[in-house]
Amino acid sequence: MTIYETTIPDFKIRTAEEKDVNLILNFIRELAEYEKLSNEVVANEEILYESLFVKHQAEVIIGEYKNLPVGFALYFHNFSTFLGKANLYLEDLYIKEEYRGHGFGKAMFGCLGKICMERGCGRLDWWCLDWNESSIRFYKKMGAKxxxxxxxxxxxxQALAELAHRVHFKG
Structure with a gap:
């Protein structure tokens, strides 16, 4: 486990461990509820465990305030052919509502920037829902465009299944 000490009193960021799967799932469910997308969550502990800790398809950092988990970020590498190097793609960044406004999100975002730089990534990418004006304002303050x-x-x-079967492959 890697721990990133911040300048915010009593706030630290750490990499997720296998024991955090239920915590990560709960954060995902809270985020989905906030984004009005709860009906789209099909992830469960087994899927997350395999994806994060067996296949290593994504990574998670967890923000803790006074040793209580208050937020998370899930990210993975993508690749820019134009840059010729890997980037980080931020799938989700979430801070519990009662802990917003204390700089925890900024620290988490800064930690992702630090990880990008340490790994030689060219950029950090993510999507944001058009209606989420508070997040858009936050991202712009962080220098995003x-x-x-x-x-x-x-x-x-079904469209994905049909796409996969459009062309027949040998073997």
Whole structure:
């Protein structure tokens, strides 16, 4: 476990451990409720354990205030062909509502920046819901800029299954 000491009294950030799977799932559920997307959460402890600690498909940092978990960030590497190097993609950053406004989100965001720099990543990317004005203001304060010239596309569910079977492969 890596611990990132912050200048905020009684606040530290640490990498998640296997014992944190239930905690991470609870943060995901709280975030989904905040984003009005609770019906989309299908993750469970088994899926998260395998994805995070067996397949290492993503990583998590946890923010703790007075040794109580108050937030998390889940991220993974993607790759920029134009930069020719890996980047970090932030899937979720969440601070419990009662702990917002104390600089914990800024510290978590800064920790992700530190991880990017330590790993030689070219950038940190993420998406934000258009209606989430408080998060948009926060991200802009952190130096982020909206990529309004890009549109996000997604293939999932039945369309993904059909896509995978459009071309027949040998073997």
């Amino acid at each position: 909206a990529m309004s010239d890009w549109t996000v596309y997604r293939v999932d569910g």
